[in-house]
Amino acid sequence: MNPIAGMGGRVGLKGTDGEAYEEALRRGARPVSPHRAIEFLNHVRSTDFEIIAAAGAMGEEEVLASNKKDLLRLVVGERKERTTAEDTKTAAREMVEKGTDIIVFVGGDGTARDILDAVDEEIPVLGVPSGVKMFSAVFAVNPRAAAKVLDEFLRGRTSLVEREVLDIDEEAYRRGVLRIRLYGYLKVPLPRDDLLQYMKTVSKGGEEEENKLAIARTIVEDMEPNTLYLLGPGTTVKAVADLLGIDKTLLGVDAVVNKKLVGKDLDEAGILRLLDRYSKAKIIVSPIGGQGFIFGRGNQQLSPRVIRRIGRNNIIVIATWNKIKDLPYLRVDTGDPDVDEMLRGYIKILVDYRRYIVKKIV
Amino acid sequence: MFRQARWDEPLIFELSRPGRRGFIVPEIDPAIKEAVGDIKIPAKLRREKPPELPEVSEVEVIRHYTRLTQMSYGVDNGPVPLGSCTMKYNPRVAFEIAFDPRITMLHPLQDERTVQGLLEILYHLQEWLKHITGMDYCCLHPAAGAHGELAGMLLTRKYHELRGQLDKKREIIVPDSAHGTNPASASMAGFKVVEVPSDENGNIDLDALRAAVGESTAGLMITNPSTLGLFEENIEEITRIIHSVDGLLYYDGANLNGIMGYTRPGDMGFDIAHINIHKTFSSPHGGGGPGAGPICIKDRVVDPDKNIWLHDLLPGYRVVYDEEKDMYRLEGPSKHSIGLLKTFFGNVIPLVWGYVYILSLGARGLRLATEQAVLNTNYFVELIKDVRGYSIPYGPGRHRKHEVVISAEKMKDETGVTAEDVAKGLLDVGLHAPTIYFPLIVKEALMTEFTESETIENIEEYAKRLKEISQIAYTNPSKAKEWPLSTSVKRIDNVRANHPKTLAPTWRIYLRKMRKADSNV
Numbered sequence: 065m066n067p068i069a070g071m072g073g074r075v076g077l078k079g080t081d082g083e084a085y086e087e088a089l090r091r092g093a094r095p096v097s098p099h100r101a102i103e104f105l106n107h108v109r110s111t112d113f114e115i116i117a118a119a120g121a122m123g124e125e126e127v128l129a130s131n132k133k134d135l136l137r138l139v140v141g142e143r144k145e146r147t148t149a150e151d152t153k154t155a156a157r158e159m160v161e162k163g164t165d166i167i168v169f170v171g172g173d174g175t176a177r178d179i180l181d182a183v184d185e186e187i188p189v190l191g192v193p194s195g196v197k198m199f200s201a202v203f204a205v206n207p208r209a210a211a212k213v214l215d216e217f218l219r220g221r222t223s224l225v226e227r228e229v230l231d232i233d234e235e236a237y238r239r240g241v242l243r244i245r246l247y248g249y250l251k252v253p254l255p256r257d258d259l260l261q262y263m264k265t266v267s268k269g270g271e272e273e274e275n276k277l278a279i280a281r282t283i284v285e286d287m288e289p290n291t292l293y294l295l296g297p298g299t300t301v302k303a304v305a306d307l308l309g310i311d312k313t314l315l316g317v318d319a320v321v322n323k324k325l326v327g328k329d330l331d332e333a334g335i336l337r338l339l340d341r342y343s344k345a346k347i348i349v350s351p352i353g354g355q356g357f358i359f360g361r362g363n364q365q366l367s368p369r370v371i372r373r374i375g376r377n378n379i380i381v382i383a384t385w386n387k388i389k390d391l392p393y394l395r396v397d398t399g400d401p402d403v404d405e406m407l408r409g410y411i412k413i414l415v416d417y418r419r420y421i422v423k424k425i426v
Numbered sequence: 427m428f429r430q431a432r433w434d435e436p437l438i439f440e441l442s443r444p445g446r447r448g449f450i451v452p453e454i455d456p457a458i459k460e461a462v463g464d465i466k467i468p469a470k471l472r473r474e475k476p477p478e479l480p481e482v483s484e485v486e487v488i489r490h491y492t493r494l495t496q497m498s499y500g501v502d503n504g505p506v507p508l509g510s511c512t513m514k515y516n517p518r519v520a521f522e523i524a525f526d527p528r529i530t531m532l533h534p535l536q537d538e539r540t541v542q543g544l545l546e547i548l549y550h551l552q553e554w555l556k557h558i559t560g561m562d563y564c565c566l567h568p569a570a571g572a573h574g575e576l577a578g579m580l581l582t583r584k585y586h587e588l589r590g591q592l593d594k595k596r597e598i599i600v601p602d603s604a605h606g607t608n609p610a611s612a613s614m615a616g617f618k619v620v621e622v623p624s625d626e627n628g629n630i631d632l633d634a635l636r637a638a639v640g641e642s643t644a645g646l647m648i649t650n651p652s653t654l655g656l657f658e659e660n661i662e663e664i665t666r667i668i669h670s671v672d673g674l675l676y677y678d679g680a681n682l683n684g685i686m687g688y689t690r691p692g693d694m695g696f697d698i699a700h701i702n703i704h705k706t707f708s709s710p711h712g713g714g715g716p717g718a719g720p721i722c723i724k725d726r727v728v729d730p731d732k733n734i735w736l737h738d739l740l741p742g743y744r745v746v747y748d749e750e751k752d753m754y755r756l757e758g759p760s761k762h763s764i765g766l767l768k769t770f771f772g773n774v775i776p777l778v779w780g781y782v783y784i785l786s787l788g789a790r791g792l793r794l795a796t797e798q799a800v801l802n803t804n805y806f807v808e809l810i811k812d813v814r815g816y817s818i819p820y821g822p823g824r825h826r827k828h829e830v831v832i833s834a835e836k837m838k839d840e841t842g843v844t845a846e847d848v849a850k851g852l853l854d855v856g857l858h859a860p861t862i863y864f865p866l867i868v869k870e871a872l873m874t875e876f877t878e879s880e881t882i883e884n885i886e887e888y889a890k891r892l893k894e895i896s897q898i899a900y901t902n903p904s905k906a907k908e909w910p911l912s913t914s915v916k917r918i919d920n921v922r923a924n925h926p927k928t929l930a931p932t933w934r935i936y937l938r939k940m941r942k943a944d945s946n947v
Contacts, residue, residue: 221921282618410637418618419609421602422634 066171066194067121067147070096073196080196081174081234097194098126100207101170104192105130107211110218116164118155119143123170138162149178156182166190166217166253168210176200176229180248188224189250190214197237199361201227201353202250213253222253225272225386226299227353230362246297246315246362254386275384276303278417283348283382284308284323292342293320294335294374296349296363300382304348317365332367339373346378347371351394353387358425359407360397368400376406382414394425428856430914431496438490439933442480448487478934497914499858500712505884509829509861509873510605510653512683512705513712520708520782524775534770538755544774545754549745551781552720558784558792559679559699560692561722566772567742571680572607573767574700574719575647577741578676579615580764581698581723582645584739585674588728588762595644595673601630603654603865605678608647617644624867628656628820630664639667645674650694651684653865653873655803655826665695674698682706683877684800684827687793691722697736698723707780718776728762738762743771798878799828802885806830806876809889815840815896819868829875831868832860838870843899845870847906850917851895854910857888 068088072080075091098121105127115135117123120143127136140158141151152169156179159167166188169179172195179189191203192210204210216222231247280303287293295301295318305312310325312318319327319338327338339345347366349358358381359366371379381394396407412420454465482490500506506513523529532541548566555564568574579598586595598612599620609619620638625631630648646668650658658664668675677691677699683706691699703709704717711717721740728734741764743756759765787795803826811818815837818830834845849859849872860874876885898905910916922928930936 410634412620412638418613419621420597420618421621422623422638424634 065097065101065118065121065123065126065169066152066175067095067097069171069175070100070194070196077196079172079174079232079234079237084234097170098129100192100194101126102130104168104170104207104210105132107208108132109211109215111135113218114138116140116159116162118151118159122147122151122155126170149174152178153182160186166214168192168214170194173197173200173230173232174234176202176250177231177247180229180250183250185226185249185251187251188217188253190217190253197232197234199230199232199244199352199355200247201355202229202252203354213255216255217253221256223256223272223386224251225254225353225384226250227252228298228362230352244361244364248315249299272384272386275386275416276300277307279382279384279414280304280307282414282418283380287323288344289322290342290344291321292326292338292345294318294330294338294345294347294366294370295320296347296366298350300350300384300387301348315362317363330365332365332370335365335367335370336373339370344378345374346380347374348380348382350382351387351391354390356391356394358394358396360399364399368398368403371398371403371407376411379407379411380414381411385415388413388415388421388423391423394423396425427912428854429912430499430856431493432914433493433497435490435493435497437933438480438482438487441482441486441490444481446481446483448482448484499856501710501879504856504858505876505880505888506712506858507860507874507876507880507888508712508858509655509831509864509875510649510680511712511861512680512702512828512875512877514683514705514708514877515879516708516710516779517783517786519786520779523782524709524778529774529778532774539753542754544778545745545756547778547781548771548774549747549754551777551784552745554781554784555701555720555722558682558686558690559677559701559722560690560724561696561699562692562725563737563740563744564701564720564722565740565742565744566718566720566777567740567744567767568700568719568721569768569773570715570717571678571700571702571705571719572611574702574721575607575611575676575678576614577719577721577764577767578647578698578700579611579617579645580741581721581736581739582674582676583615583617584762584764585728585736586644588734588739589672591672594641597642598644599635599638599646599668599673601648601652602867603628603649603652604647605649605653605680606864608649608678612647624652624654624820626820627659627824628652628654629659632660632663632667635664635667639671639673641671643668643671643673645676645697647676647678649678649681650691651681651827651829653681653829654820654831654868655681655684655829655875656821656824657685657827661694669695680705681828683796684829686796687789688796692724696724697726703776703780708783709776709779716773716776718773718780720772720777734762739764741765741767795878796828799876800826802876802878802880803828803830803874805882806874806885806889809886810892813889813893813896815843815899816872816892828877829873831865832872832874833868834870834872837896837899841899841903841906843895843903843906845872847899847909848872848892848895850909851898851906852888852891853913855891855912857891 068080068085071088071093075088075093077084077088080088114137115127116138117127119139119141124139141155160183168190169175170192192207193203204213226249229247231245233243236243283304284307297315302312302314308323313329316329351358352361396404398404408425410422410424415421501513552564568577586592596618597620598617600608602621602623612619622634622638623631665675674697677696679699679701700719700721704711723736726736738760739762745754746757747754807830816832819833834848838844845862849862852859860872863871
């Protein structure tokens with residue numbers, strides 16, 4: 065648990081990274097995450113598991129204050145007065161080494177980033193939301209919902225999906241500039257609709273990886289010759305490159321023509337140069353989980369100028385069933401209101417082998 | 427009080443004892459032998475060793491299956507309000523006629539002159555279905571609803587192929603409230619599937635439809651009334667939109683029981699429709715099949731130069747009446763037909779069943795059946811709509827047709843008691859559960875269709891039990907997790923039951939798994 069996460073919110077700060085923590089304290093901020101951690105723990109129904117907690121204010125105290133105190137098996141890290149990002153990383157790392165099956169963290173985007181640095185996709189991670197900024201798609205809706213997910217995970221009824229960790233420049237954010245970068249992916253448990261398996265319905269694509277492959281296969285089968293394909297960030301889009309045998313930058317934009325790589329980790333200028341060379345071009349993007357942004361979050365290289373030149377009809381949106389089912393809308397925030405307006409309206413989303421659904425971009 | 431039989435009944439294979447037999451095959455009649463001579467089965471068709479069939483006596487077979495019957499449940503035991511399944515009563519008069527040996531003993535290759543009676547029945551059925559659906563041609567060939575869908579999609583494909591536009595016409599549009607078989611049928615015919623959302627009134631979101639329709643649109647599949655039990659209010663606009671890009675409209679007849687005698691797919695602008703004889707026209711299904719899924723079309727020109735019409739594309743056989751000879755005969759697939767979808771004519775027994783049903787009720791009777799079915803649904807809605815924990819999403823205040831979808835989402839959120847638990851709570855008192863978790867657009871869905879067969883007492887009983895379940899959910903939710911206790915089979919773990927490790931679809935696979943498990947010990 066990040067003991068200082070979320071403290072900036074009530075006192076009008078945009079986070080507690082770096083210097084802001086001191087300022088938050090000066091403004092009289094009080095901790096919020098301990099309360100949320102306890103709420104989470106108290107709502108977990110299962111009791112047949114054990115807990116490894118980070119020392120002191122980073123989880124140990126909350127476990128002991130909850131109705132799960134008897135389940136505490138081990139404490140990692142050192143008890144400290146002031147904790148830092150390094151402490152989060154060390155504790156998470158140690159938990160992996162002690163063989164935990166899942167890490168539950170309480171915090172915001174900054175905490176998610178630290179966990180990602182420490183454990184990458186080695187083990188599943190579940191976020192209990194308690195930050196000011198929670199742009200990342202690794203959080204449950206609230207502590208109680210997180211408790212339900214953990215229960216399902218413990219019963220073996222979840223699928224593991226990769227979800228985005230987004231990195232916000234807090235300094236810029238406090239100045240009112242939203243600069244968001246896709247930082248990476250964590251492996252998150254998602255409750256499975258196992259009841260659907262025997263109901264009057266076709267299987268919704270089965271497991272996540274198979275679903276991605278089905279989407280990728282459709283894209284590859286439909287690829288037109290001499291057309292520039294700009295592959296946006298993310299694992300769903302990466303599956304297309306994998307199928308083509310191309311080594312794609314996971315977090316960047318790559319370009320493909322006639323199933324061959326013609327540009328890697330491109331910036332806006334690089335993309336525009338390629339657009340000069342090819343008369344036909346298409347963009348392939350996947351929405352950010354939980355939020356539905358297809359432009360303006362983690363893929364700013366696909367700028368308003370790029371989008372304008374390629375045109376709305378040449379935007380291919382792809383998403384797995386697991387990702388799309390909880391998204392009521394898609395969103396755009398390119399920074400250019402005219403381009404945003406042009407993008408709005410209904411669009412087809414490729415969700416499985418030759419299978420599309422129609423959703424609105426708002 | 428309901429208590430279902432519970433036998434520790436072994437599988438019929440486990441009852442097998444070497445050498446025991448149920449009957450003795452008679453010698454071939456000497457007259458036949460004399461006429462045909464020795465029958466020699468070619469070596470390549472002969473088995474090298476006898477088939478591994480169970481060896482049991484007749485009385486064992488009867489007792490075994492009687493006990494299994496005692497442990498099962500169907501329309502003959504009580505209400506089966508499975509939504510979109512139209513589990514109506516299977517009238518015995520139809521059973522008697524459909525299973526008359528003069529029908530069951532006929533051979534499909536028999537000379538047409540010797541089966542004029544049956545052909546007349548099937549001919550009339552074709553004609554009646556045309557009237558009921560408002561279409562121009564009906565073909566009784568497909569063996570089930572989804573088989574009819576496949577036929578319809580293959581027709582659509584052939585239509586575009588003959589018009590030289592199949593390279594463009596790649597997509598079939600389906601609403602998100604559609605039956606799961608619709609996208610599957612479209613896929614099997616080689617189309618891509620585009621799902622469009624419903625609006626809050628339960629109709630297709632027209633803006634989304636307009637955005638999805640274009641030159642790649644080959645057609646649209648829809649049930650009307652939908653799985654929400656709601657009549658699509660914009661159906662005429664929808665047909666205009668699809669026809670404007672030369673797409674065809676497919677009517678999934680699964681929910682015909684909600685409109686029969688009041689409106690017809692042909693009048694709404696549909697080009698192709700299938701009918702579930704085993705739903706709307708009372709032949710048994712759900713283990714008691716087989717079904718029959720005739721398809722009907724509204725004729726239109728496919729190729730004016732070659733004078734090809736949509737009816738030329740129909741699959742299988744049709745019964746035609748030869749006025750000159752005053753004779754019925756079978757007409758095989760024509761040159762442009764999509765061909766045979768199964769061997770021979772079709773599933774004749776359910777078709778005869780449907781014939782008897784229609785003949786017994788007559789035009790006014792069919793209309794009355796729909797009225798009663800719709801009345802039953804809406805009476806049930808009135809009984810249940812204010813009960814705590816349930817809600818009726820989409821189209822607030824709109825009357826339902828053949829079925830209604832109740833959501834137990836609120837109950838789940840407030841008590842942890844799910845739609846599955848509600849279903850088990852119904853089973854526990856001897857009431858069959860509704861279709862659950864479908865349509866997918868309703869969370870914790872209980873899709874309920876009583877049909878016209880159910881009595882007012884049974885509908886009230888059903889609503890009363892749902893109310894009881896709600897009370898239990900809000901006072902003692904853990905009790906709901908124990909249901910059902912009084913059934914032959916208690917609650918199963920779905921995850922385990924569906925897991926490939928525990929599934930055994932056949933006896934031979936079961937044996938193989940057991941052997942493997944033994945060798946691992």
